[in-house]
Amino acid sequence: MAPYFFRVEHDLLRSESFKALGGSAIKVYLTIGLYSDFGSDWAYPSIRTIAAQSGLSRQTVLAAIEDLTRRGLLATSKSKGRSTAYKIMRQAPPGAPPSKAKDKQGSQNLPSTGLDFLEDPLETGPDSLGAPLGTGQDSFEALAQFLGPAGPASGPKRETRTKEDTTSIPIPGTPFRLSAAGRLLVAVDLQELLTDQGIPKQLASRLAAQKDPEDVAKVLLNAFYLQSQGKLQNGPGYIRAGLEDGYDLLPQVATKLETRRRELQNRLREVEAQRESRREEEERLAEEAAISHVIDHLRPHELRELLALAVETLPEPIVRRNPTLTNPFLRAKVYELACGEPLA
């Protein structure tokens, strides 16, 4: 515990955030560092304990925790019925600390390169099943539609275009795609993506190399969702902790993805049905062309003989209704008699 504590202190002193932090925040940081578990880095002190150790009021402690998480120095994990966990982040994200004006905006205080694209008022993502991979160009509205609390009714607009060879569907507002099998597909530079989210470059490189891209995508989707709900105070901290501890998809995100996956499956079925229908139509046209070709090349007396033979062969009701060559049954029979083989 003791050497560990001292390391926390040096991390703090050497960070740029130290200059901007107030005395209360530093005291809270030190206190949480004292309670950190050596192995997992997580600490579980209560607000009362932190307040007693640091000599601050509960309200001041809460404000200090908020300040620390906003600056990326502290990650918090709250779960219902369990004590809040805190984690000292060794490498705080670089950049200027958030201003008071921004403080009121909550989750928008993440590094500017991180989640700005979510607010980019560009074209919405879910236009097409075959749309190119989104790389942050999708709008926040698209993400909000997809991950928002309003449910499927306000979900993404239906795709109007299709592309037959596409077996994945873009996840609106994110650079990821979802396969029909439910796998998250990542076709973007994860290191760059993590760096954009405020993760230090070196750490982003390590995480991108070590972690399964799908796991990274899960944590990022969780982060996007939490941010869209205004519940994410420390994006880089959450992403880092999520990757290191292997967070799974949040239930809300998993439900949305499952809905999206079913949508993709239905669309693929529709595409397959259309393809089958088109194939049958092409076959029918080819047969008709072959019959016409054979009939056109028959001599008049041959045609008459074959027609009489065909009429005799076919059942009476069919022939009586339309005893001419426009009758498809008759045409097919004539073709069969002329070529010596029935139509396939």
Place this chain on the structure above:
Amino acid sequence: MTAAAPTQADWVKTVLFDRGYLARIRGDAIKVYLVMLEICGGRPDRSVTISLSQLMARTKLSCPTIIDGLSRLEALGLVVSTTHERGKVKTYYVSDPPEGITE
């Protein structure tokens, strides 16, 4: 047989938490104290020579705030002023504060 001397980290932890000085350091004095601790390598009874401007640069605090912080630390016994002559450079050393605290 003498007891093993505490490590630097033990000492800092003991002072701030076990002896309860962290709760008694008010305001931004903790920032000043941490900078002084770092300079003296975390060892007690070490003289620290640092200018006010350096302290200001490292803590981003104003001059009066630092002087006020030093006074608070001195009152707590965490640092001891070693020069009192007017016109002389005022130096401090980081002391090993007592168990019982008087403010």
